[in-house]
Amino acid sequence: xxxxxxxxxxxxxxxxxxxxxxxxxxxxxxxxxxxxxxxxxxxxxxxxxxxxxxxxxxxxxxxxxxxxxxxxxxxxxxxxxxxxxxxxxxxxxxxxxxxxxxxxxxxxxxxxxxxxxxxx
Amino acid sequence: xxxxxxxxxxxxxxxxxxxxxxxxxxxxxxxxxxxxxxxxxxxxxxxxxxxxxxxxxxxxxxxxxxxxxxxxxxxxxxxxxxxxxxxxxxxxxxxxxxxxxxxxxxxxxxxxxxxxxxxxxxxxxxxxxxxxxxxxxxxxxxxxxxxxxxxxxxxxxxxxxxxxxxxxxxxxxxxxxxxxxxxxxxxxxxxxxxxxxxxxxxxxxxxxxxxxxxxxxxxxxxxxxxxxxxxxxxxxxxxxxxxxxxxxxxxxxxxxxxxxxxxxxxxxxxxxxxxxxxxxxxxxxxxxxxxxxxxxxxxxxxxxxxxxxxxxxxxxxxxxxx
Numbered sequence: 001x002x003x004x005x006x007x008x009x010x011x012x013x014x015x016x017x018x019x020x021x022x023x024x025x026x027x028x029x030x031x032x033x034x035x036x037x038x039x040x041x042x043x044x045x046x047x048x049x050x051x052x053x054x055x056x057x058x059x060x061x062x063x064x065x066x067x068x069x070x071x072x073x074x075x076x077x078x079x080x081x082x083x084x085x086x087x088x089x090x091x092x093x094x095x096x097x098x099x100x101x102x103x104x105x106x107x108x109x110x111x112x113x114x115x116x117x118x119x120x
Numbered sequence: 121x122x123x124x125x126x127x128x129x130x131x132x133x134x135x136x137x138x139x140x141x142x143x144x145x146x147x148x149x150x151x152x153x154x155x156x157x158x159x160x161x162x163x164x165x166x167x168x169x170x171x172x173x174x175x176x177x178x179x180x181x182x183x184x185x186x187x188x189x190x191x192x193x194x195x196x197x198x199x200x201x202x203x204x205x206x207x208x209x210x211x212x213x214x215x216x217x218x219x220x221x222x223x224x225x226x227x228x229x230x231x232x233x234x235x236x237x238x239x240x241x242x243x244x245x246x247x248x249x250x251x252x253x254x255x256x257x258x259x260x261x262x263x264x265x266x267x268x269x270x271x272x273x274x275x276x277x278x279x280x281x282x283x284x285x286x287x288x289x290x291x292x293x294x295x296x297x298x299x300x301x302x303x304x305x306x307x308x309x310x311x312x313x314x315x316x317x318x319x320x321x322x323x324x325x326x327x328x329x330x331x332x333x334x335x336x337x338x339x340x341x342x343x344x345x346x347x348x349x350x351x352x353x354x355x356x357x358x359x360x361x362x363x364x365x366x367x368x369x370x371x372x373x374x375x376x377x378x379x380x381x382x383x384x385x386x387x388x389x390x391x392x393x394x395x396x397x398x399x400x401x402x403x404x405x406x407x408x409x410x411x412x413x414x415x416x417x418x419x420x421x422x423x424x425x426x427x428x429x430x431x432x433x434x435x436x437x438x439x440x441x442x
Contacts, residue, residue, distance in 0.1 A: 045404050045405045045407070046347075046404075046405035046406065046407065047405070067407065068197045068198075068407055068408055069407050069408065070232070070233060070261075070264075072264070076305045085264075085265055086233055086234070086264040086265055088233060089197070104305065105305075106305035106306065108303060109260045109261065109264065109303075110260075110348055111303040111304060111305055111306060111307045111308070111348060112306060112307075112308075112346070112347065112348040114305050114306050
């Protein structure tokens with residue numbers, strides 16, 4: 001009788017322990033996913049940095065203009081996948097990529113500035 | 121240039137009393153405030169300080185106008201937190217010219233962010249300039265957010281398509297071109313098929329002796345493609361102007377004066393009234409160049425242009441705001 005109680009108790013503890021472990025594992029995975037869902041592109045010195053950015057499907061990319069001159073972020077696809085308004089210094093533009101693919105873009109004011117987002 | 125060059129005509133290709141060496145020498149003088157006029161087929165230069173001594177007709181020829189550019193109203197960072205102030209200084213400079221120019225050309229980037237209040241402020245400041253007529257072409261900063269709709273409403277009356285047009289003054293034919301719309305990724309300035317067709321038709325029936333002045337924002341020659349300082353299809357435009365004995369191309373965009381003579385075509389870019397930019401390749405990027413406050417006015421400027429009836433090349437003189 002005691003032995004079965006002991007085993008039951010052990011099993012219960014193990015289950016609880018595993019349950020707790022399971023929960024914390026889920027938390028860990030969730031926070032890791034949150035980190036890669038928002039990604040930054042810094043605009044400075046007439047350059048998009050990084051020029052090529054790879055993100056998972058569903059990620060939101062935020063461009064921040066740190067240059068002392070305004071820039072825009074405009075998709076080169078037809079029809080345009082996204083198009084920001086003009087961004088002065090410290091202004092931001094965000095876009096969420098819900099479909100996989102390669103999205104080239106440029107600054108419509110300074111067309112030599114180009115970049116791309118690879119969504120996979 | 122080695123040693124002192126005698127001021128004699130060596131090769132008078134265009135039969136107008138000036139050879140390339142003489143003209144280029146004169147253009148170099150222009151940067152230090154010299155004034156060159158072609159009179160009676162002979163190139164003469166005077167320093168700007170002597171201008172008051174000269175008779176008006178002798179000094180100014182028959183048509184005089186001013187080019188200003190890149191006022192960037194709304195810009196407020198180093199090296200210039202007060203672009204309205206420096207534009208006012210430019211207007212004072214224009215009003216101080218010994219013979220008042222008949223009109224002004226603004227070669228674009230009137231505003232910095234295409235905001236209505238920025239355009240309003242420039243209009244207000246230019247009202248105090250003696251020349252009352254101003255002809256505009258847009259810069260890329262003037263057509264943000266709305267594909268140029270606001271620019272065309274304000275300044276595009278009588279223009280075609282994206283805002284191109286032409287007009288005549290005292291026998292000189294002026295053509296305003298737009299090369300800042302529909303820019304393609306990785307590309308330079310662009311004129312586009314419709315505008316080129318219009319240009320071909322516009323100059324088709326003009327006599328080859330008609331002096332032509334073309335003004336557009338981005339340079340129509342390849343100044344520095346790495347920084348977007350050029351126009352992809354300008355060669356086609358220049359081909360339509362090949363027959364003319366005198367073509368002067370006035371541009372802005374690069375915020376520094378630069379000139380180039382190619383056959384019958386003189387290319388010239390103006391300084392900005394707002395802020396300077398670095399010389400090609402002399403910085404990481406073509407952004408605003410920071411200079412000490414006391415030097416700012418010396419790197420901003422206006423351009424005075426004169427044409428003497430019957431002579432080919434126009435006299436183009438830059439002066440700083442200092």
